[in-house]
Amino acid sequence: MTDQSAAGDPLVDLHCEAHTYPDGTVGMHEVDFQVYPDEVVALVGGNGAGKSTLMEHLNATLVPDDGELVVDGTPITEENKSHARKQVGFVFQDADTQLVAPTVLDDVLFGLQNYGVPADEAQERAREALATVDASHLEDRIPHYLSGGEKRLVGLAGVLVLEPSVIVLDEPLAGLDPDRSRLVADRITQIHEEGISVVLSTHDLEFAAEVADRICVMHDGNVIGEGTPREVFYDPELLAKANLHPPSAVRVARDAGLGTETQPVTEAELVELLTGSESGRTATSHADGHRTD
Structure with missing residues (x-):
């Protein structure tokens, strides 16, 4: 499997011995997961494998019961979760959960306003972020009336505007038609080419093979194997263990x-x-x- 030691220090370093939900469900256990500069990592696995749980730990939306999250060399505590959330942008599968403002431009501005960025600078950065994802034409639209693909792009712009070092996307192609899927996939590739590392979860292994530098296979709340797409997808025993088809x-x-x-x-x-x-x-x-x- 791929050795990441030559890639330098990780941007995100998560050690999670356990995370248990309030109802007693074990979401994740014995996970060591890193994100390195200039890579796209795809998390694959069946429903309930722990993909979303792992990703929500990367920006301290969830915290380990026992473990540690380090972002850009800084250990994350209750007092500095904002550091993790600024450096690790999260685009949720349900885009409606993060679209809160009356217009698209206002929505992309929202995070900058929370960080006290002056209005003129915030508007300029918001428009640049929308242009990056080819969504400038949506600036005055009401988010509620956008298509699923358009909402996904606006959510991506709302994360990009904060200039994170890592972007995390939960099932970015879920529910999209082929044209919208291609558009979102192209924007993800473009973002990576601009120097931002990407972590995504997906059930679409064709998509994972196309965009990922590293594949992490999850099963039963743990990462059971990882490597390049070739290493993972030509490992029938690993795929069978996770109930996946190449x-x-x-x-x-x-x-x-x-x-x-x-x-x-x-x-x-x-x-x-x-x-x-x-x-x-x-x-x-x-x-x-x-x-x-």
């Missing part, structure tokens, strides 16, 4: 006996492998056809 590109490559060395994990990689193999067979066929004895 992306379609992996299944096709295995069923066809292809890619034992290249191990495609995305559709584009599979197409490249197949077209390359076809070119090779065609060239061999032509050579055989013109061979003389």
